[in-house]
Amino acid sequence: MPYIDKLSALCREYECEIKTDEPLKNHTTFRIGGNCRAMVYVNSAESLLAFLSFLKTENIRYFVLGRGSNIIAADEGFDGVILKIGRDFSEIRLLNETDIFCTAGASLMDVCLFALENSLEGIEFAYGIPGTCGGALFMNAGAYGGEVKDIIKSAHYIDSTGKICEIQPEEMSLSYRHSLFAEHTDYVITDMIFSLKKGEQSDIKAKMDDLMERRRTKQPLEFPSAGSTFKRPEGSYASLLIEQCGLKGLSVGGAQVSTKHSGFVVNTGSATCGDVLELTEKVSRIVKEKTGFELELEPLLLK
Ligand SMILES: Cc1cc2nc3c(=O)[nH]c(=O)nc-3n(C[C@H](O)[C@H](O)[C@H](O)COP(=O)(O)OP(=O)(O)OC[C@H]3O[C@@H](n4cnc5c(N)ncnc54)[C@H](O)[C@@H]3O)c2cc1C
Incomplete structure (x- = not known):
C-alpha cells in the first residue's frame, strides 16, 4: 500500500x-x-x-x-x-494564579490576549509576533527587550526515541533566536508553561497597544514576509547596515528590500523562493564588501 x-x-x-x-x-x-x-x-x-x-x-x-x-x-x-x-492543537489554560499552560500549536498572540484577560504581565513583548508557541520556543522569539527565555517555566517535547520528556529553562540553551530545539530538529515540542506576574490590566493593555502601534508604523505589515530577514549581527543592526549600503528598495523579481523597513525582505506579489534567496545573497555580499559585517538569514529554509 x-x-x-x-x-x-x-x-x-x-x-x-x-x-x-x-x-x-x-x-x-x-x-x-x-x-x-x-x-x-x-x-x-x-x-x-x-x-x-x-x-x-x-x-x-x-x-x-x-x-x-x-x-x-x-x-x-x-x-x-x-x-x-x-x-487543531492549541489549548490555552490557567494553571494557577500566574502560570499559563499551552500546547505547541497555540498562537502566541492568543496567549498574550489570554494573559491580558487574566491581568498577567510579562508577555506583552510578544504581542505582534505571529506564530505558534512551539515555533516561539524553538526560535526563542523576542522583541522590544523581551524574549521567550524570560517567561518560560518548563516544556514537554518528544525526543528522537519517541519518549515524552520534560525540560527546564536552564537545559534549553536559550540565546538570541536560538534554542536546544534548533540543535535537535528531531525533537518536537508538545506543550509549555509560561510564568507571568499579576499586573494592572489597563497598564498591560496600554503596553500591548503601544508595541502593536510601533510595529504598524515601522514594519511593512501590508506585504507578506517572514519578519526580520537577517539576524542582528554583533555590534550593529542589519537594517542600519543595509540602509547605509543604499540597498533599501533593491528587488529581484517579486522580492524587495522593504522601502519602509530595510530589515525586511517582502513579497510584493509574485516572489519565488529563488528571488528571495538571490536578493538576500546579493544584500549579504554587498554588506560584507562595504562594511565587513556578515549577515545571517533568520528565517529557515524548508526544502
Ligand atoms: C510580520 C512578522 C513579524 C515578526 N516579528 C518577530 C519578532 O518581533 N520577533 C521574533 O523573534 N520573530 C518575529 N517574527 C518571526 C516569527 O514570527 C517567529 O520566529 C515565530 O516564533 C515563529 O513561529 P512559527 O509557529 O511561525 O514557526 P515556524 O515558522 O512554523 O517554524 C519555525 C521553526 O520552528 C520549528 N517548530 C515549529 N513548531 C515546532 C514544534 N512544536 N516543535 C519543534 N519545532 C517546531 C519549525 O520546524 C521551524 O524550524 C516575525 C515574523 C513576521 C512575519
Whole structure:
C-alpha cells in the first residue's frame, strides 16, 4: 500500500485532517513555496507520537511546521510530510494564579490576549509576533527587550526515541533566536508553561497597544514576509547596515528590500523562493564588501 494511504488511515484513526499536494505558500506568511506531498494537522501529543513513529519506521521525510512565519519554503515544495502543529492543537489554560499552560500549536498572540484577560504581565513583548508557541520556543522569539527565555517555566517535547520528556529553562540553551530545539530538529515540542506576574490590566493593555502601534508604523505589515530577514549581527543592526549600503528598495523579481523597513525582505506579489534567496545573497555580499559585517538569514529554509 502506498505510504499516503497508510498515513490517511492513521489520520482517520486519530481524527486528524490530512491534505495531499498542499501548496506551502498557503502555510507560510511569506506566501512562498511549492507543494508538499501531504500535510497532517496534528491534534494531540498522542497523534503526534503515532505520526512520528510511522514516518520514522517507513523512512519518510517530514518537517514540523507551526504558523510558517519564520520559513522560506522552496519553489519545488517538499517531497515528504508536513506535520502542521497549529489550530487543531492549541489549548490555552490557567494553571494557577500566574502560570499559563499551552500546547505547541497555540498562537502566541492568543496567549498574550489570554494573559491580558487574566491581568498577567510579562508577555506583552510578544504581542505582534505571529506564530505558534512551539515555533516561539524553538526560535526563542523576542522583541522590544523581551524574549521567550524570560517567561518560560518548563516544556514537554518528544525526543528522537519517541519518549515524552520534560525540560527546564536552564537545559534549553536559550540565546538570541536560538534554542536546544534548533540543535535537535528531531525533537518536537508538545506543550509549555509560561510564568507571568499579576499586573494592572489597563497598564498591560496600554503596553500591548503601544508595541502593536510601533510595529504598524515601522514594519511593512501590508506585504507578506517572514519578519526580520537577517539576524542582528554583533555590534550593529542589519537594517542600519543595509540602509547605509543604499540597498533599501533593491528587488529581484517579486522580492524587495522593504522601502519602509530595510530589515525586511517582502513579497510584493509574485516572489519565488529563488528571488528571495538571490536578493538576500546579493544584500549579504554587498554588506560584507562595504562594511565587513556578515549577515545571517533568520528565517529557515524548508526544502
Ligand atoms: C510580520 C512578522 C513579524 C515578526 N516579528 C518577530 C519578532 O518581533 N520577533 C521574533 O523573534 N520573530 C518575529 N517574527 C518571526 C516569527 O514570527 C517567529 O520566529 C515565530 O516564533 C515563529 O513561529 P512559527 O509557529 O511561525 O514557526 P515556524 O515558522 O512554523 O517554524 C519555525 C521553526 O520552528 C520549528 N517548530 C515549529 N513548531 C515546532 C514544534 N512544536 N516543535 C519543534 N519545532 C517546531 C519549525 O520546524 C521551524 O524550524 C516575525 C515574523 C513576521 C512575519
